[in-house]
Amino acid sequence: MASAIAAVLESAQNFQFREFPLPGVTDDDAVIKVEASGLCGTDYEQYLGGLSFGDGMPIIPGHEVIGWIESIGPIAAKRWGVEVGDRIAIEPIIPCGVCAGCVQGAFSRCQSGLGYGMFQGTSSAPSLWGGYSTHVYLHPRALIHKLPKDIPTDVMTLVNPLSNAVRWVYEVGGAALGSTVVIAGPGQRGLLAVVAAKRAGAERIIVSGTTSDGTRLELARRLGATTVINVDEEDAVARVTEVTGGTMADVVLDVSAGAMAPILQGIDMLRRGGRLVLAGLKSGKLLDEVPIDRVVLHEIELRGVVSGDYQSTELAISIIRENPQALAPLCTHSFALGNVTEAVRTLGREITDGTDAVHITLTSDVH
Ligand SMILES: [Zn+2]
Ligand SMILES: [Zn+2]
Incomplete structure (x- = not known):
């Protein structure tokens, strides 16, 4: 048998x-x-x-x-x-x-x-x-x-994490033609979020990471990031303000593991009505410094996401095929x-x- x-x-x-x-x-x-x-x-x-x-x-x-x-x-x-x-x-x-x-x-x-x-x-x-x-x-x-049958195996296995990125940046985050998207955390899914944001038509794609992320930030650039920020060396909020001429970000995606700073900075990086999409787990830690008044007054949306969905997977397949x-x-x-x-x-x-x-x-x- x-x-x-x-x-x-x-x-x-x-x-x-x-x-x-x-x-x-x-x-x-x-x-x-x-x-x-x-x-x-x-x-x-x-x-x-x-x-x-x-x-x-x-x-x-x-x-x-x-x-x-x-x-x-x-x-x-x-x-x-x-x-x-x-x-x-x-x-x-x-x-x-x-x-x-x-x-x-x-x-x-x-x-x-x-x-x-x-x-x-x-x-x-x-x-x-x-x-x-x-x-x-x-x-x-x-x-x-x-x-499709002709895509190499390793690239084809990106379909699941890319479906997450498509849902988080595009379907939930709302990235579109001309958007400014900030991605905190250049891991596998953060880098794929660069790909998704670029495909959605984002004008500015800003990726932040630490000194240990050097190679990944370089890879982010190759994939389409327009600005990379080393948060160990520069003030991420000030850099986003400078790069956008003060109009700030439409979407901030946090895919960093364990770090709380990107959430607080993300709130400060968003334009009024902007969206903060939370996809990085924090090992059970709590955050008690959230500037709620700013969230209220600037009508900022906070949204947690955990996976992709059927449609984002279909979009991921078409991006891979392209x-x-x-x-x-x-x-x-x-x-x-x-x-x-x-x-x-x-x-x-x-x-x-x-x-x-x-x-x-x-x-x-x-x-
Ligand atoms: Zn998985
Ligand atoms: Zn069910």
């Missing part, structure tokens, strides 16, 4: 390779040959044992999955509009269709607790619920996106499944090969 090989996170920081029988497809589901998974901060948190939802361990991680349809039932093929051999991306959440989030049209807020990489463990049949594997099972309610070469410099590392521990430890900066890790791809090659 055909089988899949998966990297199972048995306990914190402990991957074991296990073999699972491939599920037979019914009329209504499919099996995917995994091509690769993109890694993000969540993957590292999960590796450390820090994810507080889902079944816990043992689990096959990998929530940013792309792959090829290996076998599919006739009802499923018709519903998804795909056939064997098609290349697809899988949405991390499997929506229930009936909860408040789903019926309000925001499936990414579905609370059913079903999805890929972070939810069902290996004890939930048929076990193959994560991208750190040669195969995954495609649930009848899964949402998928058809992908110019894949432009995104290649973001793809700094690619590991085979057999080297999963090295991949995740590189992500968490526990180990380094000397190159700053921006986007890491984990292919399904066992060796």
Whole structure:
């Protein structure tokens, strides 16, 4: 019987390779040959044992999955509009269709607790619920996106983080032709936010980071940032005032991890009616210095965001298709499944090969 090989996170920081029988497809589901998974901060948190939802361990991680349809039932093929051999991306959440989030049209807020990489463990049949594997099972309610077939694997795995960036900067932030967009934090998603803001037509794209972000700020420039600010050396608010001639920013996106200053500075950088989009987690820290009077008097909008959505993923695919070469410099590392521990430890900066890790791809090659 055909089988899949998966990297199972048995306990914190402990991957074991296990073999699972491939599920037979019914009329209504499919099996995917995994091509690769993109890694993000969540993957590292999960590796450390820090994810507080889902079944816990043992689990096959990998929530940013792309792959090829290996076998599919006739009802499923018709519903998804795909056939064997098609290349697809899988949405991390499997929506229930009936909860408040789903019926309000925001499936990414579905609370059913079903999805890929972070939810069902290996004890939930048929076990193959994560991208750190040669195969995954495609649930009848899964949402998928058809992908172009000719884009290199590592660039194609940018689809999930780029869908976040598109939603945060464009759909929620409202970046448009002529906008001024400030992005605090030149990590993977901050850099992709530069790409999204540029594509949306922003006139000024200002990226801030620290001295340790030197290479990333340079990369931000290559991707389309018009100004980069080293906050260790200059006053970010004064620089935004100068660069905009005092008209200030339409959108500020905070994608910095742990730092509070970008939020307070962001409020000072916005024009009246501007939007502060919050996407950086702060490890549970609280902030009690928010200038509420300024928020009120300047009618500033504060908005938290956690993921992309279906439409932003479709837009991300079209941006990747337009110019894949432009995104290649973001793809700094690619590991085979057999080297999963090295991949995740590189992500968490526990180990380094000397190159700053921006986007890491984990292919399904066992060796
Ligand atoms: Zn992710
Ligand atoms: Zn739901």
